Amino acid sequence: MSEAATPGTDGNEPARQRRRYDNALRQERAARTRERIIAAGSELVHGFPVWDWRELTFRAVAEAAGVGERTVYRYFPTERALHSAVMRRLEEEAGVSYDGLVLEDLPRITERSFATLSSFAVPRWSAPDPEEPSLAAQDLRRRDALLEALAPHTTDWTDGQRHMAAAILDVLWNVPSYERLMSKWGFDGPRSTHAITWAMNLLTEGIRADHRPDDGRGTEPQEG
DSSP states (O other): OOOOOOTTOOTTHHHHHHHHHHHHHHHHHHHHHHHHHHHHHHHHHHTOSSSOGGGOOHHHHHHHHTSOHHHHHHHOSSHHHHHHHHHHHHHHHHTOOOTTOOGGGHHHHHHHHHHTGGGSOOSSOOOOOTTOHHHHHHHHHHHHHHHHHHGGGOTTSOHHHHHHHHHHHHHHHSHHHHHHHHHHHOOOHHHHHHHHHHHHHHHHHHHHTTOOOOOSSSOOOOOO
Protein backbone atom coordinates (compact mmCIF):
# COMPACT_ATOMS: atom_id res chain seq x y z
CA MET A 1 0.00 0.00 0.00
CA SER A 2 1.43 3.34 -1.01
CA GLU A 3 2.20 5.97 1.55
CA ALA A 4 -0.32 8.79 1.75
CA ALA A 5 0.85 12.14 0.42
CA THR A 6 1.79 14.63 3.07
CA PRO A 7 -0.75 17.48 3.15
CA GLY A 8 0.50 20.67 1.47
CA THR A 9 3.12 18.90 -0.68
CA ASP A 10 3.08 18.30 -4.40
CA GLY A 11 5.55 16.20 -6.31
CA ASN A 12 5.22 18.52 -9.32
CA GLU A 13 6.07 21.70 -7.39
CA PRO A 14 9.84 21.64 -8.16
CA ALA A 15 9.08 21.39 -11.88
CA ARG A 16 6.64 24.31 -11.68
CA GLN A 17 9.16 26.42 -9.79
CA ARG A 18 11.74 25.61 -12.46
CA ARG A 19 9.35 26.69 -15.22
CA ARG A 20 8.59 29.94 -13.40
CA TYR A 21 12.31 30.59 -13.02
CA ASP A 22 12.92 29.84 -16.71
CA ASN A 23 10.07 32.13 -17.76
CA ALA A 24 11.37 34.95 -15.57
CA LEU A 25 14.85 34.45 -17.00
CA ARG A 26 13.55 34.54 -20.58
CA GLN A 27 11.58 37.72 -19.87
CA GLU A 28 14.64 39.35 -18.34
CA ARG A 29 16.77 38.41 -21.35
CA ALA A 30 14.06 39.66 -23.73
CA ALA A 31 13.88 43.00 -21.90
CA ARG A 32 17.66 43.36 -22.06
CA THR A 33 17.68 42.58 -25.78
CA ARG A 34 14.89 45.06 -26.49
CA GLU A 35 16.72 47.73 -24.51
CA ARG A 36 19.92 46.96 -26.41
CA ILE A 37 18.13 47.43 -29.73
CA ILE A 38 16.51 50.73 -28.72
CA ALA A 39 19.79 52.05 -27.29
CA ALA A 40 21.55 51.16 -30.55
CA GLY A 41 18.87 52.99 -32.52
CA SER A 42 19.23 56.06 -30.33
CA GLU A 43 22.99 56.02 -30.76
CA LEU A 44 22.63 55.81 -34.54
CA VAL A 45 20.23 58.77 -34.64
CA HIS A 46 22.61 60.84 -32.52
CA GLY A 47 25.29 60.18 -35.12
CA PHE A 48 23.23 61.02 -38.22
CA PRO A 49 24.89 63.80 -40.28
CA VAL A 50 21.43 64.91 -41.44
CA TRP A 51 18.02 64.54 -39.81
CA ASP A 52 16.96 61.71 -42.10
CA TRP A 53 15.54 58.62 -40.44
CA ARG A 54 15.57 56.54 -43.62
CA GLU A 55 19.02 55.41 -42.47
CA LEU A 56 17.53 53.85 -39.34
CA THR A 57 16.98 50.46 -40.95
CA PHE A 58 16.61 47.01 -39.42
CA ARG A 59 20.05 46.08 -40.74
CA ALA A 60 21.76 49.19 -39.37
CA VAL A 61 20.20 48.79 -35.93
CA ALA A 62 20.91 45.07 -35.84
CA GLU A 63 24.59 45.65 -36.64
CA ALA A 64 24.86 48.42 -34.05
CA ALA A 65 23.15 46.26 -31.40
CA GLY A 66 25.19 43.17 -32.24
CA VAL A 67 22.13 41.05 -32.98
CA GLY A 68 20.62 39.52 -36.10
CA GLU A 69 17.98 41.26 -38.19
CA ARG A 70 15.50 38.53 -37.28
CA THR A 71 15.95 39.46 -33.61
CA VAL A 72 15.06 43.08 -34.35
CA TYR A 73 12.00 41.89 -36.29
CA ARG A 74 10.96 39.80 -33.32
CA TYR A 75 10.63 42.89 -31.13
CA PHE A 76 9.62 45.42 -33.79
CA PRO A 77 7.61 43.94 -36.68
CA THR A 78 7.86 47.14 -38.76
CA GLU A 79 10.38 49.94 -39.15
CA ARG A 80 7.68 52.34 -38.02
CA ALA A 81 7.42 50.47 -34.71
CA LEU A 82 11.20 50.60 -34.37
CA HIS A 83 11.34 54.30 -35.19
CA SER A 84 8.54 55.06 -32.74
CA ALA A 85 10.38 53.25 -29.93
CA VAL A 86 13.58 55.13 -30.68
CA MET A 87 11.70 58.44 -30.82
CA ARG A 88 10.21 57.71 -27.40
CA ARG A 89 13.71 57.02 -26.11
CA LEU A 90 14.97 60.38 -27.43
CA GLU A 91 12.08 62.10 -25.67
CA GLU A 92 12.99 60.30 -22.43
CA GLU A 93 16.63 61.34 -22.82
CA ALA A 94 15.51 64.94 -23.25
CA GLY A 95 13.16 64.73 -20.26
CA VAL A 96 10.21 65.49 -22.51
CA SER A 97 6.78 63.95 -22.07
CA TYR A 98 3.61 64.94 -23.86
CA ASP A 99 1.47 63.01 -21.40
CA GLY A 100 -0.30 65.32 -18.98
CA LEU A 101 1.44 68.40 -20.37
CA VAL A 102 0.42 71.61 -18.57
CA LEU A 103 0.81 75.15 -19.83
CA GLU A 104 3.11 76.23 -17.01
CA ASP A 105 5.65 73.52 -17.89
CA LEU A 106 6.14 74.51 -21.54
CA PRO A 107 9.13 76.88 -21.10
CA ARG A 108 10.96 74.38 -18.89
CA ILE A 109 10.32 71.46 -21.26
CA THR A 110 11.39 73.57 -24.23
CA GLU A 111 14.61 74.43 -22.44
CA ARG A 112 15.26 70.72 -21.84
CA SER A 113 14.58 69.89 -25.48
CA PHE A 114 17.01 72.47 -26.82
CA ALA A 115 19.66 71.53 -24.27
CA THR A 116 19.95 68.05 -25.81
CA LEU A 117 20.55 69.28 -29.38
CA SER A 118 24.30 69.46 -28.88
CA SER A 119 24.36 65.70 -28.33
CA PHE A 120 23.42 65.13 -31.98
CA ALA A 121 25.94 65.15 -34.84
CA VAL A 122 23.58 66.86 -37.29
CA PRO A 123 25.05 70.35 -37.92
CA ARG A 124 21.85 71.83 -39.27
CA TRP A 125 18.27 70.86 -38.54
CA SER A 126 16.28 70.63 -41.74
CA ALA A 127 12.54 70.11 -41.84
CA PRO A 128 11.84 66.39 -41.40
CA ASP A 129 10.24 64.43 -44.19
CA PRO A 130 6.48 64.74 -43.61
CA GLU A 131 6.08 61.20 -44.92
CA GLU A 132 8.25 59.74 -42.14
CA PRO A 133 5.55 58.13 -39.95
CA SER A 134 7.32 58.30 -36.58
CA LEU A 135 8.22 61.97 -36.98
CA ALA A 136 4.72 62.79 -38.19
CA ALA A 137 3.27 60.88 -35.22
CA GLN A 138 5.48 62.81 -32.80
CA ASP A 139 4.37 66.08 -34.37
CA LEU A 140 0.72 65.12 -33.97
CA ARG A 141 1.23 64.08 -30.35
CA ARG A 142 2.86 67.41 -29.59
CA ARG A 143 0.06 69.38 -31.24
CA ASP A 144 -2.59 67.40 -29.35
CA ALA A 145 -0.67 67.88 -26.08
CA LEU A 146 -0.53 71.64 -26.63
CA LEU A 147 -4.26 71.84 -27.27
CA GLU A 148 -4.95 69.79 -24.14
CA ALA A 149 -2.63 72.02 -22.10
CA LEU A 150 -4.53 75.09 -23.31
CA ALA A 151 -7.99 73.63 -22.70
CA PRO A 152 -8.34 74.48 -18.97
CA HIS A 153 -7.38 78.12 -19.64
CA THR A 154 -9.47 78.65 -22.80
CA THR A 155 -12.84 77.12 -22.02
CA ASP A 156 -14.79 79.97 -23.63
CA TRP A 157 -12.38 80.60 -26.52
CA THR A 158 -13.32 79.65 -30.05
CA ASP A 159 -11.57 76.69 -31.65
CA GLY A 160 -9.84 79.13 -33.97
CA GLN A 161 -8.45 81.17 -31.08
CA ARG A 162 -7.29 78.05 -29.23
CA HIS A 163 -5.62 76.61 -32.32
CA MET A 164 -3.87 79.90 -33.05
CA ALA A 165 -2.39 80.05 -29.55
CA ALA A 166 -1.32 76.40 -29.73
CA ALA A 167 0.21 76.95 -33.16
CA ILE A 168 2.38 79.85 -31.97
CA LEU A 169 3.55 77.84 -28.97
CA ASP A 170 4.40 75.01 -31.35
CA VAL A 171 6.42 77.36 -33.59
CA LEU A 172 8.39 78.59 -30.59
CA TRP A 173 8.97 75.04 -29.36
CA ASN A 174 10.16 73.84 -32.76
CA VAL A 175 13.88 73.41 -33.50
CA PRO A 176 13.91 75.59 -36.68
CA SER A 177 13.05 78.62 -34.52
CA TYR A 178 16.04 77.87 -32.29
CA GLU A 179 18.24 77.27 -35.32
CA ARG A 180 17.22 80.54 -36.99
CA LEU A 181 18.19 82.54 -33.92
CA MET A 182 21.63 80.97 -34.10
CA SER A 183 22.19 81.11 -37.86
CA LYS A 184 20.54 84.44 -38.73
CA TRP A 185 20.86 86.41 -35.50
CA GLY A 186 24.18 85.10 -34.25
CA PHE A 187 22.84 83.88 -30.91
CA ASP A 188 24.56 81.00 -29.16
CA GLY A 189 22.55 78.05 -27.83
CA PRO A 190 21.82 79.36 -24.32
CA ARG A 191 20.81 82.80 -25.62
CA SER A 192 18.53 81.24 -28.25
CA THR A 193 16.88 79.11 -25.58
CA HIS A 194 16.49 82.11 -23.26
CA ALA A 195 14.87 84.19 -26.02
CA ILE A 196 12.39 81.47 -26.90
CA THR A 197 11.43 80.64 -23.31
CA TRP A 198 11.06 84.37 -22.60
CA ALA A 199 8.57 84.63 -25.47
CA MET A 200 6.79 81.48 -24.32
CA ASN A 201 6.44 82.86 -20.80
CA LEU A 202 4.91 86.06 -22.16
CA LEU A 203 2.49 84.08 -24.30
CA THR A 204 1.46 81.66 -21.55
CA GLU A 205 0.94 84.56 -19.14
CA GLY A 206 -1.28 86.23 -21.73
CA ILE A 207 -3.27 83.05 -22.21
CA ARG A 208 -3.82 82.64 -18.47
CA ALA A 209 -4.92 86.29 -18.33
CA ASP A 210 -7.46 85.56 -21.10
CA HIS A 211 -5.78 87.77 -23.71
CA ARG A 212 -7.17 85.89 -26.65
CA PRO A 213 -6.12 86.43 -30.29
CA ASP A 214 -8.24 87.31 -33.28
CA ASP A 215 -8.67 83.92 -34.91
CA GLY A 216 -8.53 85.47 -38.38
CA ARG A 217 -12.17 84.74 -39.03
CA GLY A 218 -13.68 88.06 -38.10
CA THR A 219 -13.53 87.70 -34.31
CA GLU A 220 -12.35 90.88 -32.67
CA PRO A 221 -9.55 90.49 -30.12
CA GLN A 222 -10.70 90.96 -26.54
CA GLU A 223 -9.73 94.22 -24.95
CA GLY A 224 -7.16 93.71 -22.25
